[in-house]
Amino acid sequence: DTVLKAIRDLGATTAYIIGGTSVVSDGAMGQIDALPGVSTVRLKGDNRYDTARVVAARVKTIASPNTVFLATGLNFPDALAASSLAANKGWPILLTRPGALPSETDAALRALRPARVVICGGTSVVSSAVESAIRGNAAYGSPAVTRMPGANRYDTAKRLIDWGKSAAGGNLAPSGIDGVYLATGTNYPDALSAGVLAAKSGREWRPLMLTHPTTLSPEAATVISGNLKVAFVTVIGGEGAVSLAVETAARNLIP
Numbered sequence: 001d002t003v004l005k006a007i008r009d010l011g012a013t014t015a016y017i018i019g020g021t022s023v024v025s026d027g028a029m030g031q032i033d034a035l036p037g038v039s040t041v042r043l044k045g046d047n048r049y050d051t052a053r054v055v056a057a058r059v060k061t062i063a064s065p066n067t068v069f070l071a072t073g074l075n076f077p078d079a080l081a082a083s084s085l086a087a088n089k090g091w092p093i094l095l096t097r098p099g100a101l102p103s104e105t106d107a108a109l110r111a112l113r114p115a116r117v118v119i120c121g122g123t124s125v126v127s128s129a130v131e132s133a134i135r136g137n138a139a140y141g142s143p144a145v146t147r148m149p150g151a152n153r154y155d156t157a158k159r160l161i162d163w164g165k166s167a168a169g170g171n172l173a174p175s176g177i178d179g180v181y182l183a184t185g186t187n188y189p190d191a192l193s194a195g196v197l198a199a200k201s202g203r204e205w206r207p208l209m210l211t212h213p214t215t216l217s218p219e220a221a222t223v224i225s226g227n228l229k230v231a232f233v234t235v236i237g238g239e240g241a242v243s244l245a246v247e248t249a250a251r252n253l254i255p
Helices: 002-010 026-033 048-062 077-081 083-089 103-112 128-134 153-165 189-200 218-225 244-253
Strands: 014-018 039-043 067-072 093-096 116-120 144-148 179-184 208-211 232-235
Touching: 002 026, 014 026, 014 048, 026 039, 039 048, 048 093, 048 103, 067 077, 067 083, 067 103, 077 083, 077 116, 077 153, 077 189, 077 208, 083 153, 083 189, 093 103, 116 128, 116 153, 128 144, 144 153, 153 208, 153 218, 179 189, 179 218, 179 244, 189 208, 208 218, 218 244, 232 244
Parallel strands: 014 039, 067 093, 067 116, 116 144, 179 208, 179 232
Antiparallel strands: none
16 A cells, blocks of 8 residues: 555656566556556566566666676675665666576676676675676677675675765765765665665765664764765664664764
């Protein structure tokens, strides 16, 4: 009911269903189709890697992405850490197995032919073999490869934020980051729903950062205190997801 209300309140005319009927049933899709003035489009693949390929193909019809993010398909934090960057620039996120590039992702890269692939995470989540298979591969458009390795999921998120601020990453906050969105790094729904908000909340990018649920991650603390123009931190989710102690610690770090 809350999702149907949100679609009505947004005045949406199109709802994109991500994944096949095993994850979002035809019944649920039909409930949205029944809303006046709303049509549905299902973007589905044979598996998670193929669904990412299908979504990336749709992104290509909307934007002209010259950069693609690549993250492990076996866990969520690294892909989520890239989400606000991806949404801001219209750069697709593709998924891979740690040790080998899936055929579906291979097909996506052949179709997209990006100038650059940004790997999210270290070699334990996306191996050097995968990186080597992509770098300069003529079948993929001979892309350059940039890796954002972190000691953990929070460090990877921080590195992606630092990269987004840099000239190489698009200089997404030329006047300085004035706000940060903060979500738990131990589960995905809150950060997943906040990625686009973080990307589109103002004229400039305000990044999504991850934290421990009960203790402000040191990396999140550095993002907040190290950007002197930060005027707010918006915590996504209730106190069960991000504790009041974390909220208070973040507030106390606002310059």
